[in-house]
Amino acid sequence: MMYCLVINSGSSSIKFQIVDPESSATDEPLASGLVEQIGEPQGAINITVEGEKSREELEVVNHTQGLKRAFELLDARGVGPSQLDFFAVGHRVVHGGKLFSEPVLIDAQIESMIEDLIPLAPLHNPANLDGIRVAREILPDLPHVAVFDTAFFNHMPPAAALYAINNEVASQYDIRRYGFHGTSHEFISQQVPKVLGRDPEHTRQITLHLGNGASAAAVHNGRAMDTSMGLTPLAGLVMGTRTGDIDPGIIFHLAREAQMSIDEIDVLLNKKSGVKGLAGVNDFRALREMIDDGNSDAWLAYNIYIHQLRRFIGSYMIILGRVDAITFAAGVGENDVEVRADALADLEVYGIKIDPERNAVRSDEPREISTDDSTVKVLVVPTNEELAIAQKAAALTQG
Template sequence: MYCLVINSGSSSIKFQIVDPASAATDEPLASGLVEQIGEPSGAITVTINGEKSREELEIADHTVGLKRAFELLDANGVGPTQLEFFAVGHRVVHGGKLFSEPVLIDAQIESMIEDLIPLAPLHNPANLDGIRVAREILPDLPHVAVFDTAFFNHMPPAAALYAINNEVASEHDIRRYGFHGTSHEFVSQQVPKVLGRDPEHTRQITLHLGNGASAAAVHNGRAMDTSMGLTPLAGLVMGTRTGDIDPGIIFHLAREAKMSVDEIDTLLNKKSGVKGLAGVNDFRALREMIEQDNSDAWLAYNIYIHQLRRFIGAYMIILGRVDAISFTAGVGENDVEVRADALADLELYGIKIDPERNAQRSSDPRVISTDDSTVKVLVVPTNEELAIAQKAAVLTQA
């Protein structure tokens, strides 16, 4: 039996057909992307058993896009009318304080997700669109919401709360929620398996480094701290986001540059980070610029690494003892130099990367530290879709 996993964005829908019993590195049976929803020219790309096909058409809304995607799957024998699905799993970015576990979706849950839109105005509305469309098209299947913030819901109060007025924080639900939780949880569960350790006695730092980036401190399977906060803007330097900055910069820009709240929001979320410093946010392009001695690219890279090392150091102190540090997501899994530079000159702390192991390319989880490294360093490919399918299977007892 299979799970249909849906990740709905404002103008796109990603989906996969996943067997929850698959290995972490297995390819899904089918996957697809509906893009440019609401634009004059859209497209649907479907990949089945490694074979890719693409159809260009106008996609008026999410309903049109998802229905057509299902028709293409049906035409290839892997759609809802041919395969036996046990559930539809939905990625939902923000669960607020309400959701710390996956839930079966009904009208009340939809309403609760809608109530959380002020905390994630760019993400939850799109996630909700995907839920409503899929429930309409596939009404006889259980639909499961899996929340990005859930893994961090029970962090210690010292890590979760900000030092601002209690009444204001309580009234407006201000706290550190964290994001990429499905990825951090999945990777942190894989690490003990790779190392042959008891997960209940493993302290680790997980580094999800993609265009969005976050770090987490995980103590015996539980999140103790994370770099993102009320929103995904906080923490590490990212592709287009600033990461942590002095909040006074916002007031300064409003007063001195006469920028509006929306202009500052756009600046910090979409025009900053590596892109704001170097003009590109793809690390492959950044690497090419560095090799050409571009000073802006080199500065952007150094700021990125400096901030990453700050969080690694902080989490080493918070955990007290670190058994493993793992890299995941696009940059973490593929950029050899980022991994080496992030953990350079830390032999005193028992961290030693093996250059040959680090340079190897593989889709499998692997150790890249030396045999005598006290702290094991790993590359662990993330698989959020598989994680969502597995959580849906547990909830529906499939």
């Protein structure tokens, strides 16, 4: 059996999984790990192999040292690069700009092109690039594949992709709606026709990736028609710490009246807003406990979250014209019964009916939670971006 090593490199951490591309969405990977607090005095490497966890605490000076040590720990457990047959290394890259609409084999030129896109994703692409360079140095004989979060949305209709901003300015600075979570939305939208037994070429659906970061997408016969995130992952739905859509005039108002700098506003909107800014927590389990305790701030935060979610669902119903399925995925979407029920409450006139008993079932399997007579089918589909990356790497390297 051959495996794909999937790497998601962040600025101070590296997540990785060893994945069989032939596995199902709900199968556990053979091994997974997290190198955390890179560059800090006290870091750690967490390894899970077939459900058995281990942790080593040490100073992780840089990405190179962290990944090399992680591979040594995997080797010691019999699942490292020296024991297993890897057919490729798949790398998550957040921003592909207008350049990348498909996975690509990484070489020096591709590295340079990813580097050129850093101004569009200054927090993410440099870290992704660090992981690529380190992994290519350690595993030079394997093909390395870049899979881009934005790729699925690369060919959206111009009416959805472009902003009503001066053409020359937009062209010069590559301003458009790129969208994110694309690997997840594509994966989910491919699973839905299988669950429903429908032809994917004749399925119109709304996919909802609801985690700490959250986004919605309208998918028409397998192609993205619209998505909630924009030039950056700040736009769209209310998120754990991000505002989602706001009047851009708020930025000017804060700069003029509060004398806040661009960097201060950036931190405010990305890290101190959303559910956390409204209620003080960004974990929905903690938010639910606060609501149950009668906390008014938590209740308000939840209602703002649901209101914005319903706005996007409604707008995508109009864009698609006919909706065959609405699907919830990611941490909140897969686990929060109330969010699913409230997001689609009182929509029977549009053919949307959730079955309360089906909705209450906890399961790791893809499942339908709508009633039998619901015209629009409502589903919960666990997303698996690592499996999707492994499958794309396999398609590119193995044909």
